[in-house]
Amino acid sequence: MNETLGSATRDVAQVAAAERVLRSGGVCRVVGREGAVLVAAVDATDGTRWRDWTAAQPAGLRLVLTGPRALAVGLAVPGAACAAITFTGPVTPACIEALAGRGPLPSGTGLACYHASEAERAAIELAKRAGLLPAILSLPDSAGDVEHTVGADAVLSQACRDARALEPVVEAMLPIAATEKARLVAFRAPGSSLEHVALLIGRPEDVEAPLCRLHSECLTGDLFGSLRCDCGEQLDGAIARMAQEGHGVLLYLRQEGRGIGLVNKLRAYRLQEQGLDTVDANTHLGFHPDERDFAIAAAMLERLGIARIRLLTNNPEKLDALAGHGVEIVERLPLSFAANRHNRAYLETKARRSGHLLRFLDGRPVLAGGAEV
Ligand SMILES: Nc1nc2c(ncn2[C@@H]2O[C@H](COP(=O)(O)OP(=O)(O)OP(=O)(O)O)[C@@H](O)[C@H]2O)c(=O)[nH]1
Ligand SMILES: [Zn+2]
Structure with a gap:
């Protein structure tokens, strides 16, 4: 060495x-x-x-x-x-x-x-x-x-090293309910215990610009179907769309709670029960509103040999971060679902304060007067 x-x-x-x-x-x-x-x-x-x-x-x-x-x-x-x-x-x-x-x-x-x-x-x-x-x-x-x-x-300097050192470790067939033509690739970096995975539907590596979703871990939404957020619907919706199109790559990023971890996300939920919104709850605990680093997603795409994508997201920060790391985004496709009474305020906050591209909720404009967001 x-x-x-x-x-x-x-x-x-x-x-x-x-x-x-x-x-x-x-x-x-x-x-x-x-x-x-x-x-x-x-x-x-x-x-x-x-x-x-x-x-x-x-x-x-x-x-x-x-x-x-x-x-x-x-x-x-x-x-x-x-x-x-x-x-x-x-x-x-x-x-x-x-x-x-x-x-x-x-x-x-x-x-x-x-x-x-x-x-x-x-x-x-x-x-x-x-x-x-x-x-x-x-x-x-x-x-x-x-x-x-x-x-x-x-x-x-460890966060930079985490992304640079991320490598695919193993790939296995993973037939799922939405399609039998799926594979899972697990990634590891020596300095982190977090194992990120890519779900490959069809052969996105061979497609000119495949559908792509960066999905940040949300135990409560992805697994338990929490109504406090829209993560579960976004996960299922993205997979369904890729299965329908025959190709796609979903990066499942271990960034629970926008990077603050499960315990701290639940602490943030407690604060939201007391009236703070999702942004203020994070900062009240000492975090930035969003602690995620999407360099890891760019590194995973690069290791998979995927340079151009059509990205399913409402979050402009993902577009900027991927583009900043050399990924070409040929199209941004929205991924939104009807609000419910538990996540309406959360989704409105994302549009108003985090710049998410959510123009309408349930057919109603998110911002007063229906202004563009
Ligand atoms: N800290 C915190 N994290 C949350 C909260 N609600 C959901 N999350 C986490 O937020 C992440 C998902 O981010 P979202 O803001 O829903 O969406 P996004 O990924 O930024 O953007 P899209 O691509 O449009 O879905 C997941 O890691 C969830 O665990 C919350 O109230 N507080
Ligand atoms: Zn969620």
Whole structure:
């Protein structure tokens, strides 16, 4: 193995290990340009280490949140992707959890807010990759008990590596209800436990510009037929259309909850039950409205030898992202279904706030006055 390849492999392994350590409640040392910090995730399954830190409240203890979460708790640091909060008085685990988004908000007294360091930003990225809330306790580096050490730059460049390293691993015939002429190709990247799949109907590789759907995982909609969204109908509808045409490629992307993971999506649902819309619920938890990276979809198409597509979507970001990665989209085909009383507000929000190309719901214009969207 040459040296560059060797260090890339080491980086990938170190990032994956760091995700596991944070998820299981352990402590990582993250080494960044401004120095190293020790970090623990507030949303970890077993949170004893960060609880110990909270009880002892050592000098330099900081709670790192994303910019959107800091804003949500009234602690804006202008222009900061991540904010680091210090405590000027005693702090309890309940207060930390509430600031992280796991409980009702405390009053904001006794808190000061700064720009987070590169190492702290990397720790937030690790928490997101681990499917946790983006909230980290950090301490200045010391010789203490640490499960793992990782470089901030390795963490912050991992998303790019995930897409670049994605490779088809196995292909098998998969006769499905809609058509017997289907195959499934499973993809893997060394740094991620997420296995994306391509459902190939007919022979899309041999078609000039096959139908294509990028479908982000939605356990609730795809499997249980949830009425809160339109995912189940979009999945079935896309497959039916490809079966009818005889060819198509459906990429099933493991991006549950627009990339925030199942637990956090259900947290966002709880917030929507309290009146927030789907965009605000994400930002209230500290996420962007959409955390997905469609570079993985472009990489999968490239590995499948498909360069030109007709894309089934209402989401203009998918068009931009694929085009930006060199995929030629010869046509955009809408994929919308009648709203129901549970998903109407969700679909309206997508049109109004996320720019989705949904002009009508149930024959009624989505935007006031029937303006074009
Ligand atoms: N965070 C969050 N994710 C949601 C919510 N409802 C559905 N999702 C997820 O959203 C993803 C589907 O995205 P959509 O916005 O429905 O559609 P899209 O894929 O962006 O666009 P289309 O191609 O037009 O379907 C899936 O991963 C779902 O799990 C929600 O309220 N909050
Ligand atoms: Zn859904």
